[in-house]
Amino acid sequence: MAEQADQPIVTAAILVIGDEILSGRTKDKNIGYIAEYLTAIGIDVREVRIVSDVEDDIVAAVNALRERYTHVFTTGGIGPTHDDITADSVAKALGVPIDIDPRAKALLLERIPADQLNEARLRMARIPEGAALIANSVSKAPGFSIKNVHVMAGVPTIMQAMLDALAPTLATGTKMLSRSIPAGLKEGDVAAPLGQLQKDFPDVSMGSYPGFQEGVGFTTTLVLRSRDEARLDQATAAVEAMLTAARAGTRVDP
Amino acid sequence: MAEQADQPIVTAAILVIGDEILSGRTKDKNIGYIAEYLTAIGIDVREVRIVSDVEDDIVAAVNALRERYTHVFTTGGIGPTHDDITADSVAKALGVPIDIDPRAKALLLERIPADQLNEARLRMARIPEGAALIANSVSKAPGFSIKNVHVMAGVPTIMQAMLDALAPTLATGTKMLSRSIPAGLKEGDVAAPLGQLQKDFPDVSMGSYPGFQEGVGFTTTLVLRSRDEARLDQATAAVEAMLTAARAGTRVDP
CATH class of the missing domain: 3.40.980.10 (MoaB/Mog-like domain)
Structure with missing residues (x-):
C-alpha cells in the first residue's frame, strides 16, 4: 500500500x-x-x-x-x-x-x-x-x-x-479499524458474494464468523478491517448492499 | 522414571x-x-x-x-x-x-x-x-x-x-493426577519450604498459583501433579504437614 x-x-x-x-x-x-x-x-x-x-x-x-x-x-x-x-x-x-x-x-x-x-x-x-x-x-x-x-x-x-x-x-502504529456487521444470513449463502467483494477490496480484510446460540441456531457476523477509514466505509457500504440483495434473494452482481 | x-x-x-x-x-x-x-x-x-x-x-x-x-x-x-x-x-x-x-x-x-x-x-x-x-x-x-x-x-x-x-x-497415556491444596499463607512465606519439598519429590511437580480476590486479597493455591498416585499421596501429606507447621510459625525441618 x-x-x-x-x-x-x-x-x-x-x-x-x-x-x-x-x-x-x-x-x-x-x-x-x-x-x-x-x-x-x-x-x-x-x-x-x-x-x-x-x-x-x-x-x-x-x-x-x-x-x-x-x-x-x-x-x-x-x-x-x-x-x-x-x-x-x-x-x-x-x-x-x-x-x-x-x-x-x-x-x-x-x-x-x-x-x-x-x-x-x-x-x-x-x-x-x-x-x-x-x-x-x-x-x-x-x-x-x-x-x-x-x-x-x-x-x-x-x-x-x-x-x-x-x-x-510503547511504539504503536496506525490503528486497525473494524466494522462488525450482523449478516442475517447463513454463512453458506453469503460466502460467494463476500468472496467476490474481498477480491474487489484486497486492502480491506473481510472475515465471516459463525456463532451458535441455543434457540436461535446459527448466526453469522461479518467483520471488515482496514487501517484506512475511507476504504473501510466504502467496503462496508458494498457489503451492506450485498447483504440487502442477498436477503431479498436477488442475484448479486459479480 | x-x-x-x-x-x-x-x-x-x-x-x-x-x-x-x-x-x-x-x-x-x-x-x-x-x-x-x-x-x-x-x-x-x-x-x-x-x-x-x-x-x-x-x-x-x-x-x-x-x-x-x-x-x-x-x-x-x-x-x-x-x-x-x-x-x-x-x-x-x-x-x-x-x-x-x-x-x-x-x-x-x-x-x-x-x-x-x-x-x-x-x-x-x-x-x-x-x-x-x-x-x-x-x-x-x-x-x-x-x-x-x-x-x-x-x-x-x-x-x-x-x-x-x-x-x-485417540492414543492416550497414563493420566496426570493432581491435588489442589489451598495454602492459607502468602506465596512468599511458603516458597522456601515448598522449594525444598520439590527437591525431595523430584517426580511430583509442585506449582504455586497466586490469585487475587477483591476484599480477600492474595490467595495461594498449591497444585501437585504426578502420574503415580502413591507418590502423589506422599507428597501431598508432606506439603500439608509443611503448611500446618508454616501456619503455626514453626520452623519447618528441611
Whole structure:
C-alpha cells in the first residue's frame, strides 16, 4: 500500500507461561484482554503461544517471537516460588546477566516489611541487566521491559495494572479499524458474494464468523478491517448492499 | 522414571486459527475446554499457539507442532467462506492432495437440501486425501484427522461435539493426577519450604498459583501433579504437614 510509510504497522506476540493454563486447571483470562487492548492502541497481535514452566521452552519461544514481531508480551512466572522462572529464562534468552535489582527491591520494601523480605520474596526483585521496570500499582513487585520483551504478571488484576503502566511507553502504529456487521444470513449463502467483494477490496480484510446460540441456531457476523477509514466505509457500504440483495434473494452482481 | 515403559506419556498441542481471536474481538473459549478434557483422558497439553488466517502461518505452525507432540488439535477455519483455509493449509503442511470428499458431501446432504449445496458450502467437504472424518452431531459438516493432526470447528458447541466423537479414537497415556491444596499463607512465606519439598519429590511437580480476590486479597493455591498416585499421596501429606507447621510459625525441618 502506498501509504504504508506514513502508517507504520506495529506487531506483537503474546507469550503465556504456565503449566496451570496448559492443564486447563486455570482458564486464561489475559490473552483476550491483552489482544483487545493492543488492537485499540494500534498494535496488531499476530501470534500467541502458551508454554509450560520449562526454561528451554520459554527461552525458545521468547527468541522465536522477539525476532519476528515488534513487541513480545509475556504473562506469568514472576512470583517468589521455585516454579517462577520467567525472569531468569528471559535473561537467558537475551544473553544478559540477572540479579537482584536495587530499584525493584526498593519497590518491594514499600509493601513488605524488611524482616519479611526473605530470599523467596527477593526473587521477585531479580531483573535482567538493562531492563526498565514496569510499575505494579496492585502489589508493587514490578514487571520489566528489556529490548522488545515486556514481562508481566499472570494474575489478571496485576497484569492489567502493568499494561496500563506500560502502554504509554510503547511504539504503536496506525490503528486497525473494524466494522462488525450482523449478516442475517447463513454463512453458506453469503460466502460467494463476500468472496467476490474481498477480491474487489484486497486492502480491506473481510472475515465471516459463525456463532451458535441455543434457540436461535446459527448466526453469522461479518467483520471488515482496514487501517484506512475511507476504504473501510466504502467496503462496508458494498457489503451492506450485498447483504440487502442477498436477503431479498436477488442475484448479486459479480 | 523406571515405570515409564508401562506408563506411556502422550502429549498434545492445541492450534487455534483465527484473526478474530488475535484481535480480541472474540474471546477464545476452546483452549481451556480442550486442555481440561485432554488432561482428564491422559493426554498432556504441552503447548498452545494462536495464529491468524494466513496459509504460511498455519502451515508453519502445523509442521512445528506435529513433529514435536503426539497429537495436534486445531480449531477454526473450516467453514464455507473465503477466509476458511484450515483444511487446505493442513493438506499443504502434510503434502497431500485435497478435494471434495464424497463421505463429507454425503454428510452435508443430510442437513442441506441439494439445491442449497452451493460451491461455498461444498468447501466444507474439502478433506485431505487419507483423512478420517470427525463426526459433527450439531451441524453435520465434519472435521478430520490426518496422521496426528485433528482438525475441528471453531464454534465451541461444534468443537465440543467433535471432541466427544474423536476422543475414543485417540492414543492416550497414563493420566496426570493432581491435588489442589489451598495454602492459607502468602506465596512468599511458603516458597522456601515448598522449594525444598520439590527437591525431595523430584517426580511430583509442585506449582504455586497466586490469585487475587477483591476484599480477600492474595490467595495461594498449591497444585501437585504426578502420574503415580502413591507418590502423589506422599507428597501431598508432606506439603500439608509443611503448611500446618508454616501456619503455626514453626520452623519447618528441611
